[in-house]
Amino acid sequence: MKKLPRDAEASNVLVGEVDFLDAPFVAFVRLQQAVMLGSLTEVPVPTRFLFILLGPKGKAKSYHEIGRAIATLMSDEVFHDIAYKAKDRQDLLAGIDEFLDEVIVLPPGEWDPTIRIEPPKSLPSSDKRKNMYAGGESQMNGDTPHDGGHGGGGHATGEELKKTGRYKSLNNRVRR
Known part of the structure; x- marks a missing residue:
């Protein structure tokens, strides 16, 4: 507890098998206010x-x-911000797409752990990713920035994003 920020909030991922369903049931729930759920965490x-x-x-x-994939998404600060601001399923899907655009995946069957893979020449900047979804213009479906629970929100969009055009295209993709 000493290492957690005072305003930390949890994301709980629950998966399981049941004998009374013929097809999977999936729900992604964002509570209006964070609540204590007993000993769930x-x-x-x-x-x-x-x-x-x-x-x-x-x-x-x-x-x-x-469940592991969702937990990984929720541990990503940029996707986490998107999840706070999302108005509908399309916003979440756009956030997943954005995450997948930046992630590097190594297929387990094709990767030889005895061969060291050189790190990328430059790592994607999480600040740039954060700035794409922060600030007044870029809010999903006109939402206001989230400013509690995880320390995000309120960043200005960097000038370098405006020049590349990427900011505008991602903003339009999120608003679909």
């Missing part, structure tokens, strides 16, 4: 987001992997 931190996936028996490994 390992530490006493209020929960803001819940991801729930229940599906028919026989696909527990797949459900677990989907």
